[in-house]
Amino acid sequence: MAHTVQQVVKVMEEIAPPYLAEEWDNVGLLVGRMQDSVQRVMVCLDVTEAIVHEAIQKGVDMIVSHHPVIFEKLKSLRGDTGRERLLYLLVGNNIAVYCAHTNLDKAAGGVDDVLAARLGLQDVRVLSADQRDKLYKVVVFIPKGHEDAVMDAMARAGAGWIGNYSHCTFQIDGTGTFMPLEGTNPYIGQQGRLEKVHEVRLETVVLSNQLDRVIQAMLQVHPYEEVAYDVYPLANRVKKHGFGRIGRLAHRMTFEEFIGKVCDDLGVSSLQVAGWVDDEVEVVATCAGSGGSLINKAYCSGAQVFLTGELKYHDAQAAAELGMATIAAGHYATEVFVVKELVSRLQKSFDALQYDIEVFAAETMADIYKTVGK
Ligand SMILES: [Zn+2]
Structure with a gap:
């Protein structure tokens, strides 16, 4: 029996409830029709030109991406300019696109949890809990x-x-x-x-x-x-959702050792580091993607180091002045691991529901930045 975009959406909404998304965000089914049938789902971080061509070539019916394929207001839908051209191609090839952005960042098992797990953090808590979870x-x-x-x-x-x-x-x-x-x-x-x-x-x-x-x-x-x-x-405590995580390393280590560990865990060869930790590192706060707004929360929660994807110069400077080191490991590097996790969770759910849908990670995902030198 054919399964529909709507059935995939329902499973995604259980993984990343849409109510967790920030108000400024744009999440959900952004391209396509709920009633269309789905056999192949491809998961990625961004819907780039390479991704759209990969989807067309592989006969993908639906893309699940982290970053929204439509974010700014569209004033036209032309087939011959930039991002609109990608949307035009998607519609022309009958490929639906579902996006789970800030809701997937915050959700249990989402982007921030996957990053914290990747670094082996223990006793992990949400760094910036949503006030809506009352x-x-x-x-x-x-x-x-x-x-x-x-x-x-x-x-x-x-x-x-x-x-x-x-x-x-x-x-x-x-x-x-x-x-x-x-x-x-x-x-x-x-x-x-x-x-x-x-x-x-x-x-x-x-x-x-x-x-x-x-x-x-x-x-x-x-x-x-x-x-x-x-x-x-009620004043009862509830399971919190929100941006960022804070936890302890399994073993204390020097800051140099921690930097080496981050490079290994995230598969990167260099990091942008501001400030320094003289003592051994134990308490680490993280936020996948752009986490500059969580610097104060990280500091007040007792983090010795705050690791995120990318930071503004002045945010890193402010953190260093507080005495907390920051590491910018790259937006892509801090988020990409969620793709594999999402593929496995979606496939498990579809199998359990006996949906005949194949899920796979896009092969053409790539970090837009390269580290180059002389
Ligand atoms: Zn991001």
């Missing part, structure tokens, strides 16, 4: 007999997920009272008469990003005209 308690009062339907609708919308458990709720029986007034159309009781009803108080937890969806789903299946429900913000 937990709420939702309490709803349901007439006895309807609690399962309401619970199920809420769970399907994302409520009650704790770790690997779904449908986590607590229910207690009680008595609800109400008096339907003029103009009402009560599910139970009559206008002007005080009613006592056997109700279930159902409580569950919901992440902030799913709160609206859960409430809507609950209201849709709840039999009452006016539903009584409460939403409480």
